Amino acid sequence: MAKLTFKTDNCKGCGLCVDVCPKHVLQLAADKINKKGHHPVEAVKEDECIACAFCATMCPDCIIKIER
Amino acid sequence: MVVFEKPHALTDVPMHYCPGCTHGIVHRLVAEVIDELGIEGKTVGIAPVGCSVMAYNYFNCDMIEAAHGRAPAVATGVKRAEPDNIVFTYQGDGDLASIGTAETVHSAARNENITVIFINNAIYGMTGGQMAPTSLPGQVTQTSPYGRDVTQCGFPVKVCEMLSQLDGPEYLERVAVNNVKNVKNAKKAIKKAFRNQIDGKGFSLVEVISSCPTNWGLTPQNALKWIDEKMIPYYPLGVYKDRSAAKEETK
Numbered sequence: 001m002a003k004l005t006f007k008t009d010n011c012k013g014c015g016l017c018v019d020v021c022p023k024h025v026l027q028l029a030a031d032k033i034n035k036k037g038h039h040p041v042e043a044v045k046e047d048e049c050i051a052c053a054f055c056a057t058m059c060p061d062c063i064i065k066i067e068r
Numbered sequence: 069m070v071v072f073e074k075p076h077a078l079t080d081v082p083m084h085y086c087p088g089c090t091h092g093i094v095h096r097l098v099a100e101v102i103d104e105l106g107i108e109g110k111t112v113g114i115a116p117v118g119c120s121v122m123a124y125n126y127f128n129c130d131m132i133e134a135a136h137g138r139a140p141a142v143a144t145g146v147k148r149a150e151p152d153n154i155v156f157t158y159q160g161d162g163d164l165a166s167i168g169t170a171e172t173v174h175s176a177a178r179n180e181n182i183t184v185i186f187i188n189n190a191i192y193g194m195t196g197g198q199m200a201p202t203s204l205p206g207q208v209t210q211t212s213p214y215g216r217d218v219t220q221c222g223f224p225v226k227v228c229e230m231l232s233q234l235d236g237p238e239y240l241e242r243v244a245v246n247n248v249k250n251v252k253n254a255k256k257a258i259k260k261a262f263r264n265q266i267d268g269k270g271f272s273l274v275e276v277i278s279s280c281p282t283n284w285g286l287t288p289q290n291a292l293k294w295i296d297e298k299m300i301p302y303y304p305l306g307v308y309k310d311r312s313a314a315k316e317e318t319k
Contacts, residue, residue, distance in 0.1 A: 002071070014088030014281075014288040020248060038087065054248050056072040060092025061083055066071040 002051035007063040013038030017055035075099040088288020114139040118160035119193040137168025140175035156183040161202040179236040179270040189280040197283030232308040238270035240308040244277035246295040
């Protein structure tokens, strides 16, 4: 099972990772706001993550770390 | 096992780019290539003027800030003074294709042994979305509110096509970073451009079709679609010049 770690404070909430995830693991947290004032990304179905790293490939701010 | 993490050549400084701006992706690709080639200690980056003006904050290697458009000239000086160093410039379209055209063309013509990363997002990002030399015909910008009128403003500058007419440059490729596949290809091209320099082959330029969601007035997702729909048809991706590959073929 993959483990996702986000540097939430650096997230700008662009949602590119959310769109590209083939398993719909990610979403923007509508009820949270980070230091920058954006809704940061969060993993809602982490156990379904296949560690393809598509999200990290498209993340412009390099906030995602993936371990397996 | 770590599948993916931030490359060492990128610093921990949060990037100032707008949400969804693909500058961050290209920064990361350059940093990954520096890591993979193990050249962080001897790499010197030249930052431009434009959105990426603060690139020196984001790379762990030595960085120099050049005057507007003069990054290839500064890189020429660094490379000639310290030939063992790996020198790359990171420039936008306002920097490389507008004010820095002379430096770009002549460093290519001289086949300086440097690597140029050229971000083409068809607009002046930092100054607020004015028309750039690379803006598409009919593209609406701050200074072309009715669309770029080619009878008045001329046609966009296609840098790869233009430089491919010269005998000088070693390697010219145009890539995009609007989907995972293109990002992977972009990394290959950037790696090749750095590899060429290490092998002493000469001037390598990688043009990266990039997005500017803020100034295009689109969401980050739609900006990536806009690249597919509008930019790539006008700026076809591919290798425009690869002298050593051409030599291999004729052998």
